[in-house]
Amino acid sequence: MSAARTGDDPESWRRRWIVVVPVKPPARGKSRLDVPGIDRAALAHAIALDTLEAATACEAVAQVVVVTNDPALARESGTIPALRFVPEGEARGLDAAVATGVAAMDPAARMPRAALLGDLPALRPSDLADALRAAASVPRSVVADAEGTGSTLVTAAPGAAWQSSFGEGSFARHLALGCTALEIPDASTLRRDVDTADQLDVASALGLGPRTAALLARR
Ligand SMILES: Nc1nc2c(ncn2[C@@H]2O[C@H](COP(=O)(O)OP(=O)(O)OP(=O)(O)O)[C@@H](O)[C@H]2O)c(=O)[nH]1
Numbered sequence: 523m524s525a526a527r528t529g530d531d532p533e534s535w536r537r538r539w540i541v542v543v544p545v546k547p548p549a550r551g552k553s554r555l556d557v558p559g560i561d562r563a564a565l566a567h568a569i570a571l572d573t574l575e576a577a578t579a580c581e582a583v584a585q586v587v588v589v590t591n592d593p594a595l596a597r598e599s600g601t602i603p604a605l606r607f608v609p610e611g612e613a614r615g616l617d618a619a620v621a622t623g624v625a626a627m628d629p630a631a632r633m634p635r636a637a638l639l640g641d642l643p644a645l646r647p648s649d650l651a652d653a654l655r656a657a658a659s660v661p662r663s664v665v666a667d668a669e670g671t672g673s674t675l676v677t678a679a680p681g682a683a684w685q686s687s688f689g690e691g692s693f694a695r696h697l698a699l700g701c702t703a704l705e706i707p708d709a710s711t712l713r714r715d716v717d718t719a720d721q722l723d724v725a726s727a728l729g730l731g732p733r734t735a736a737l738l739a740r741r
Pocket residue numbers: 544545546547550551552553554555589590591610613614615616619639640641689716717
């Protein structure tokens with residue numbers, strides 16, 4: 523059997539991952555994000571689009587899948603290559619949205635799959651690649667957010683049934699589900715999800731994606 527088929531090839535994580543990104547329509551999402559002078563819905567869109575662009579630029583990612591009920595997001599994503607949109611249907615929460623995307627893309631669990639939160643406006647493709655490289659050696663994994671209590675990325679290897687339990691305090695729940703905690707440095711942009719203006723300031727210091735940066739520059 524070849525090294526690639528056994529998974530021993532150290533480069534076998536390249537361009538293999540399916541990355542599912544859930545995005546809530548801005549009328550309902552980012553309710554805690556209040557930046558004076560900036561339209562909250564426009565900011566939520568910019569953050570989601572910058573996250574999606576970084577994920578598609580990641581060398582480990584074969585396909586980015588967006589699960590949303592927001593048709594405007596699809597229209598605005600025109601310049602981002604090779605995104606696939608899956609309709610969320612009846613809104614049943616973040617985990618159900620992710621599961622819908624995973625099932626649409628890979629019902630037989632043949633590929634390595636990941637769920638990435640859609641509110642990482644400073645995400646660098648190389649930080650996502652580092653995490654996916656580490657995730658390739660374990661059946662399930664989780665990356666903690668900067669606070670250490672939430673999760674920004676959850677993964678499952680080929681053959682592992684998909685499970686996630688996002689939401690407040692999700693990191694402990696993901697460990698309980700059998701996810702290995704990936705050792706990702708605090709400075710990684712992958713850990714900087716943005717729910718509040720203070721978190722946006724921290725992400726800004728790391729370097730925001732172009733849409734979020736342009737919007738904030740209008741203040
Ligand atoms: N498709 C979909 N995405 C969701 C849902 N809930 C949360 N998300 C997405 O999951 C990521 C993390 O979401 P949260 O920060 O928990 O929620 P949020 O609605 O963006 O923000 P808050 O209003 O502050 O809770 C963001 O990309 C959200 O858009 C959902 O029910 N459906």
